[in-house]
Amino acid sequence: MSRSERASIRFGTDGWRGLIARDFTFANVARVAQALADFLKDPRRRKLELYGQWRAPYRDVGHGVVIGYDTRFLSEEFAAQVARVLSGNGISVQLAHHFTPTPALSYAVEQRQAACGVMITSSHNPPAYNGFKLKAEFGGSAPPAYTQAIERRLARPHRLLETTDPIQREDFTSPYLDRLKAMVDLRLIAEGKLRVVVDAMHGSGARCLARILQPLGVSFVEVRAKPDPLFGGYNPEPTPQNLIPLKAVVRAQQLKKNELLIGVVTDGDADRIAGIDDQGEMLTTHLCYTLILRHLVAKGFQGKVVKSFALTDLVDKVARHHRLEVRQVPIGFKYVAERMLTEDVMIGGEESGGIAVKGHILERDGLYMALLLLEIVAKAGKPPSQIVQDLMREFGQHHYERRDFHVESRLEVVRRLKSAPPGEWGGQRVQALEDVDGIKLRFSQGWLMFRASGTEPLLRVYCEMDSPQAVSQMLEAAAAYVQSVD
Helix, strand or coil, rough: CCCCHHHHCCCCCCEEEEEECEEEEEHHHHHHHHHHHHHCCCCHHHCCCCCCCEECCCCCHHHHHHHHCCCCCCCHHHHHHHHHHHHCCCCCCEEEECCCCCCHHHHHHHHCEEEEEEEEECCCCCCCEEEEEEECCCCCCCHHHHHHHHHHHHHHCCCCCCCCCCEEEEEEEHHHHHHHHHHHHHHHHCCCEEEEECCCCCCCCHHHHHEEEEEEEHEEECCCCCCCCCHHHHHCCHHHHHHHHHHHHHHHHCCCCCCCCEEEEEECCCCCCEEEEECCCCEEEHHHHHHHHHHHCCCCCCCCEECCEEEEHHHHHHHHHHCCCCCCEEECCCHHHHHHHCEEEEEEECCCCCCEECCCCCCCHHHHHHHHHHHHHHCCCHHHHHHHHHHHHHHHCCCEEEEEEECCHHHHHHHHHHHHCCCECCCEEECEECCCEEEEEEEECEEEEEEEECCCEEEEEEEEECHHHHHHHHHHHHHHHHHHHH
16 A cells, blocks of 8 residues: 555544545455454554543453444445454454444444444445444544544554454344333333334334334334435435435324334434424434434433534523533544543534433434334323424524535635624624634524535535524525535
8 A cells, every 4th residue: 555545544433434446445444444444453452542541441351342334235244354464463342233323333342342343334425435443442433532542553654463263253232222112111102192103214223212112112113224325215324305205204204193203213333313293393413412412401411412513502591591511522423422522421422423421321312212212202292393482482493404515615615704704694793703613603593514524525514593594595695605615
């Protein structure tokens, strides 16, 4: 591998991702696996400072590595490549016997006390991408100090070691589902008169909720449960434009009477959550986080609330109402994980639908969040549209939309807004600027945020206002601005 090829491998907000066959190749995956093996065998790893004053519960390499994979093209084969390299370096490995949700792999790290975990997935990215996620000893996303240590080893010459011996295969999903069943009120869900439409988006969460709901006698319908590396022509991300099949099935189920109808959806590797209410309208990731926050408080949970920079202001209002402290962090779950490791945090999450809850794995878990949404509807005894109306009536109207712009000028757009911030936007005065991550323009009734993607040639523009019309107005002004720069 040339120096330029080594330099192209960088771990972003949640792992290394690249285009299959161009960047994400068997040779590159093997090199990253070898760098990981070198890191794990280095006794100086014990001294690595991960999060400020917090240090990992160091497990030496003798505890082995667990490896999972999703439903993407060649994911199983890439995972096997990682297993062969680690095993060739004398590291014991356990490879998933089937495609596996990312939170199940994270739970396996914790349950089996592994030295680390590797998940071959590109999560919500387009089908042409694949990725290499690292899970540290605590089961969550490896922090920057961890991945930087591996990147440094990639820059050095290596002798690739690889075994031809058989690799041990394990079921990581079943123990994880048993864990979920112990975390939720199964009786409440069973007696809640629910009708659930479950959408796995052709990803690795397929059949998982069915394995929990079917024995309970809960009425459910599955959508996009068959594994498909092309994800049915949609990106496996729970955004409105990708949920057309789920909306159609939910609306078709409206004829069923005397049942509380809800749709739940997980992304390509099942670590993110969103939903569809009984009227066929989206339960956005923002609403999911807020509803789960209120539900946890009602269940007696205590602790701080951590939210990413792009998450709804509803969280702040609900937290203040319950006298809970809010911590805002940059985008990327590793920043949420840092807070959850070093502080007493009840719930942490981000705009993309990744949410973690105290007392479970320190990682996003879309399947657990889906079950909590079912608890919420069953406990309220109301359709989810009514639950959302009640929330808005109490805390005010909050409407949100995100648009992605495929532009090469994404970094220039953010740079210009920071260097020459506007005083007015879309007919409203800009009251404040925030630059925790990207740039956010604050107005009297909402905000508009620009952020360049770290994994794709995308500029993401987020907006939250007090009406859908105001959101559209702000985003149209944003589109015009982006076009003028590009």
